[in-house]
Amino acid sequence: MEAIDSKDKKATILLMGLRRSGKSSICKVVFHNMQPLDTLYLESTSKPTTETFTSLIDLAVMELPGQLSLFEPSLYDSEKIFASIGALIYVIDSQDEYLSALQNLAVIINYAYKINPKLHIEVLIHKIDGLSEDFRLDTQRDIMQRVGDDLLDYGLEGVQVSFYLTSIFDHSVYEAFSRIVQKLVVELPQLENLLDLVMQYSGFDKVFLFDVNSKIYVATDSSPVDIQTYEVCAEFIDVTIDLDGLYEQSEEASRPTKCVSRLQSGSVLYLHRMIRGLALVAISSFGKDDPRAENPNVKNAISIIDHNVNVFKKSLETMWEGSRIR
């Protein structure tokens, strides 16, 4: 709780929801992995000077009782909390009866919005692993509809609420958290721009800037994210780290970790370690019809990619240096 009180922390995430909706599990899964990302952002690329917080993400788990009447009083210093946080994540258990959760959500939004209109409000429709494929979208539509109606009743039609379908048993919760984290870090456009450039000049299909330990992507290029590509890229990090770890004893050498894997479809998976626990992971499909695939000079393509990525790495370093000086 002290963490929330300190005024410096701009990007605190507050995780709320009815009991047993899965908040603590999400914390365990994500927050555990989040630590490297925290350390990454305290010194790494915290470009704007306003960012003086010591960690990027603070998940304060606030257990809410099932009855909303208990929320209203100032039991906790809720006004201060809502004023200090950057995002509010509300977790809804999609396998349970969610009507009371929606009422609760509407009250919270109403309350929080008055205190802090800039708050990002994120709704996790959680535990979707138990629902069948077509039922998921029905549930999402139903929840979105009801939340919209509720907000209209409170006269809050302008409030932006984002919805995510999540489950901790697949990558969806990472995906959701990646997006939420990205919303909070306002200096991301620079990173995204850089990644766009890397993608264009290297012939990549998709580029992610991953935090190696948490599998949350800090930034990606502006093309839409395909969950399968994300999963493959995230798992590719594991492969590289695990294999490399088996034969690595000393840490002093300064060769960069790099990993290239060619697939039968002609695609290439590419990983390059960046500064401070970050890694650039990219997939490029020199597809079958692409002349580069059959070309014996595909090695040259890799060399060009290497060069481009090194340039990107340098700019990342400069960004980090710049943020430290200020």
Added chain:
Amino acid sequence: MAGSSRKKLLLMGRSGSGKSSMRSIIFSNYSAFDTRRLGATIDVEHSNLRFLNNMTLNLWDCGGQDIFMENFLNNSSNASSANNIFTKCEVLIHVFDVESKEVSKDIEIFQRVLKNLHQFSPEVKVFILVHKMDLIQVNKRQELFDIMMSKLQEIANEYSFKLTGFATSIWDESLYKAWSSIVCSLIPNISLYEQHLLKFNDVLNAKEIILFEKTTFLVISSTNRLISMNREDLDPKRFEKISNIIKTYKQSVNKIRTNFTNLLVNGLNSSIYLDVLTSNIYIMIIMDHSKDFDQDLGVRIDDQNLILENVKVARKLFERIEASGR
């Protein structure tokens, strides 16, 4: 290369001891989680697995319920039945559930199996897998395994069989170690592979070279095993771990409906090259870059193209060895 290329493997053990789970993980790319879906095996399930092209593993997965067991053991006593389970066996893999309540019954069945084998195929190699080791506390595992093995060896002495035992679990890499040893005992021209692998190692001056079978990723041979230099600096379980990592990777790239052809990892001070060697074998070369400074020439040799060219040359040789075994 004479000798029948069809190998009959018996997979036996009491009901619920995990026989079919093993088979599915090693030969059918199941993950450990997926094995929950497997039901009881009825009677005998045959599977024919091509291994290294010239070898067909004829795996008889024998259902372990008492009624089937009695059936196998009694029918065999009248030697007239042509499709006797115990004739022409090359390998018996007997699985013991470490958590089993009726240990004496397990052992009794094992004894009867041995008796039958002694009669019908006295040349059989016997492997014992003490399975589900993950359910036992870590500090008690070795002790328990030793007791079990000495007891079983006593019984086997009666029929002059020599037992090879492994403690296994589907949740870690011990399963790969056990199956790798089992399968290696069946490869006829293994000495040829080993001989040429050593030569190849001399050429490359690699830290280690490992050969894997393509579909199962079981270790066939490695230079380290042959030179028998005690590299205590390296993880003794690394072969199994690699098998495990690469199989996970294989499943991961299956999500984008493809397979991988090679994987190059440039680590801090060693590089790993995984590539196709023949149509059935993958080769993994680990180069140590802390030693790659050539004193005579005064240059660093750090050329992956050189290594890949060497693999290309070696490919022809190993293809011939493979063909000669047919």
